[in-house]
Amino acid sequence: MASSITVTNVEAGYGSVRVLHGVTMSVNSGETVVLLGSNGNGKSTLIKCITGLATPGEGDIVLDVDGEKTSLIGKTPEEIVDLGIAMVPEGRRLFPSLTVEENLHLGAYRMAAREKLAENLDFVYETFPRLMERRNQLAGSMSGGEQQMVAVARAMMSDPTILLVDEPSVGLAPILVSRMIATIKELKEKKNLTVLMAEQNFNQAIKIADRGYIIVHGEIEFEGKTADDLANNDMIKQYYLGT
Amino acid sequence: MFTPELLLNAVVAGLMLGSFYAAVALGLSITFGQLDIVNIAHPTFVILGSFVAYIINENFGLDPVLIGVLFMPIFYFIGTTLYRVYYASFERTGQESLSGLAFFFGLMFIIEVVLILTFGVDYRLVEADYIGQTLHLGPLDFPYRMLVPAIAACIVTGAVVLYMNKTFMGKAILAVSQDRLALQLMGANPLQVKRIALGIAIATAALAGALLIIIQPVEPSVGRMYIGRIFAIVVLGGMGSISGTFLAAILIGVVESIISTFYGPSWAPAVGFGILLLTLAIRPQGIFGRA
Ligand SMILES: Nc1ncnc2c1ncn2[C@@H]1O[C@H](COP(=O)(O)OP(=O)(O)O)[C@@H](O)[C@H]1O
Numbered sequence: 001m002a003s004s005i006t007v008t009n010v011e012a013g014y015g016s017v018r019v020l021h022g023v024t025m026s027v028n029s030g031e032t033v034v035l036l037g038s039n040g041n042g043k044s045t046l047i048k049c050i051t052g053l054a055t056p057g058e059g060d061i062v063l064d065v066d067g068e069k070t071s072l073i074g075k076t077p078e079e080i081v082d083l084g085i086a087m088v089p090e091g092r093r094l095f096p097s098l099t100v101e102e103n104l105h106l107g108a109y110r111m112a113a114r115e116k117l118a119e120n121l122d123f124v125y126e127t128f129p130r131l132m133e134r135r136n137q138l139a140g141s142m143s144g145g146e147q148q149m150v151a152v153a154r155a156m157m158s159d160p161t162i163l164l165v166d167e168p169s170v171g172l173a174p175i176l177v178s179r180m181i182a183t184i185k186e187l188k189e190k191k192n193l194t195v196l197m198a199e200q201n202f203n204q205a206i207k208i209a210d211r212g213y214i215i216v217h218g219e220i221e222f223e224g225k226t227a228d229d230l231a232n233n234d235m236i237k238q239y240y241l242g243t
Numbered sequence: 244m245f246t247p248e249l250l251l252n253a254v255v256a257g258l259m260l261g262s263f264y265a266a267v268a269l270g271l272s273i274t275f276g277q278l279d280i281v282n283i284a285h286p287t288f289v290i291l292g293s294f295v296a297y298i299i300n301e302n303f304g305l306d307p308v309l310i311g312v313l314f315m316p317i318f319y320f321i322g323t324t325l326y327r328v329y330y331a332s333f334e335r336t337g338q339e340s341l342s343g344l345a346f347f348f349g350l351m352f353i354i355e356v357v358l359i360l361t362f363g364v365d366y367r368l369v370e371a372d373y374i375g376q377t378l379h380l381g382p383l384d385f386p387y388r389m390l391v392p393a394i395a396a397c398i399v400t401g402a403v404v405l406y407m408n409k410t411f412m413g414k415a416i417l418a419v420s421q422d423r424l425a426l427q428l429m430g431a432n433p434l435q436v437k438r439i440a441l442g443i444a445i446a447t448a449a450l451a452g453a454l455l456i457i458i459q460p461v462e463p464s465v466g467r468m469y470i471g472r473i474f475a476i477v478v479l480g481g482m483g484s485i486s487g488t489f490l491a492a493i494l495i496g497v498v499e500s501i502i503s504t505f506y507g508p509s510w511a512p513a514v515g516f517g518i519l520l521l522t523l524a525i526r527p528q529g530i531f532g533r534a
């Protein structure tokens with residue numbers, strides 16, 4: 001299945017505060033696109049607009065599944081999940097007093113995912129053997145790295161075609177960040193996902209990016225058509241490499 | 244005057260009493276424990292269930308347990324409607340803590356007053372062949388007026404536990420107060436989840452009320468005697484763990500029964516709070532709570 005998202009001139013914010021100013025970007029089928037930017041520049045807000053957790057005041061967000069176009073504007077998060085878009089939210093947002101397995105089951109809440117629960121559960125346990133060992137442990141009692149695994153696994157349980165990941169590296173030790181980034185790539189390849197990942201950690205994000213955007217103060221400041229294009233950009237050098 | 248037989252019978256009576264308490268506390272465990280809704284009117288819905296059982300039993304001679312079961316769908320509907328009103332009036336605007344409490348207080352008084360105006364303050368009872376009879380098993384006595392409610396209570400509790408643990412909606416109910424936004428990202432509608440949960444909670448009150456009026460005569464204000472006890476049970480049970488609530492109810496039932504057998508019934512009401520205070524001091528998450 002070919003799924004892509006096109007964001008056009010999106011303006012969004014909270015109350016009277018505008019956060020996104022005319023953002024235009026896209027994620028094409030089968031790509032891993034990274035959204036780079038330091039704290040507070042609007043990465044999460046953009047992802048929330050795609051999943052219906054924030055509502056753009058202007059602009060359009062269109063999902064294209066095999067040529068069938070659906071505007072996501074005005075749809076509830078539940079409806080958007082039902083279209084095959086899963087999100088790993090910033091800060092993981094697990095259900096802390098449910099067990100790992102209960103969290104994963106809830107990931108399969110949408111109708112299309114329920115039928116595939118057993119299959120997908122096997123798949124995520126294969127990908128994260130650690131979660132298999134810990135499946136009866138309360139999610140809130142796990143380490144940060146394990147919680148991030150649960151968050152990603154839970155999103156995969158909804159059997160998505162598009163995966164949105166918001167800052168998977170936050171709060172993780174560098175070695176775990178590398179592993180998590182590698183796992184996202186692995187998931188993408190095994191399940192033919194289309195991935196949009198927001199990250200501050202440029203060096204990690206670039207490892208799996210096909211291309212990406214740099215967002216500054218709610219505007220797309222730079223579009224890198226390839227990973228090299230991103231890496232060699234002056235802005236990146238200035239922000240991340242200190243040159 | 245202590246005999247092993249007396250103790251044994253006190254324990255058995257306590258198990259039956261405790262099972263019944265579980266049926267009353269079940270709905271509150273869902274509303275208070277899972278939804279963060281302080282439904283102080285819950286015992287009043289139980290009394291409403293008792294009066295429904297009384298009216299139907301009096302007029303049509305139907306078995307009270309059957310009446311309780313038959314009225315569960317209607318009470319479910321009352322519960323879902325109640326959530327709509329509660330959400331629109333309080334939760335949506337974030338005023339649920341104080342105004343919401345006042346709302347349920349008001350609801351409690353209104354239901355009570357309507358019952359008093361309609362039925363007066365006399366005690367009412369139901370009739371069924373088994374009430375008044377006792378099953379004797381060796382040294383143990385099982386009065387049917389306790390045994391039947393206990394069995395019905397165990398069945399309804401078991402059914403709710405299964406529902407919560409085995410269905411997607413049940414798990415969503417367990418999750419909804421932990422992270423509403425995350426639940427939306429799972430594709431669930433939190434308002435629908437809460438509506439169904441409150442529906443189930445109030446539906447259990449229909450049955451609990453029918454069980455109550457089998458156990459004892461009921462007048463409109465009897466519910467108040469249960470408020471403290473069932474809040475104690477829910478907190479002891481670990482706030483929203485249904486099986487925890489059941490175990491806590493059993494514990495309180497058994498201890499109350501032993502105390503009232505050996506020290507007199509006037510001490511019994513203090514048991515719930517005694518155990519509650521002790522527990523809160525030692526283990527604030529309740530005896531049977533998840534960490
Ligand atoms: N719920 C909110 N209410 C009000 N302002 C918010 C909220 N969330 C984010 N903001 C503001 O929006 C801006 C962008 O935030 P965000 O999208 O979270 O950025 P990022 O994910 O890039 O760190 C920040 O200035 C932040 O303070």
Ligand SMILES: [Mg+2]
Nearest residue numbers: 043044090167
């Ligand atoms: Mg963010």
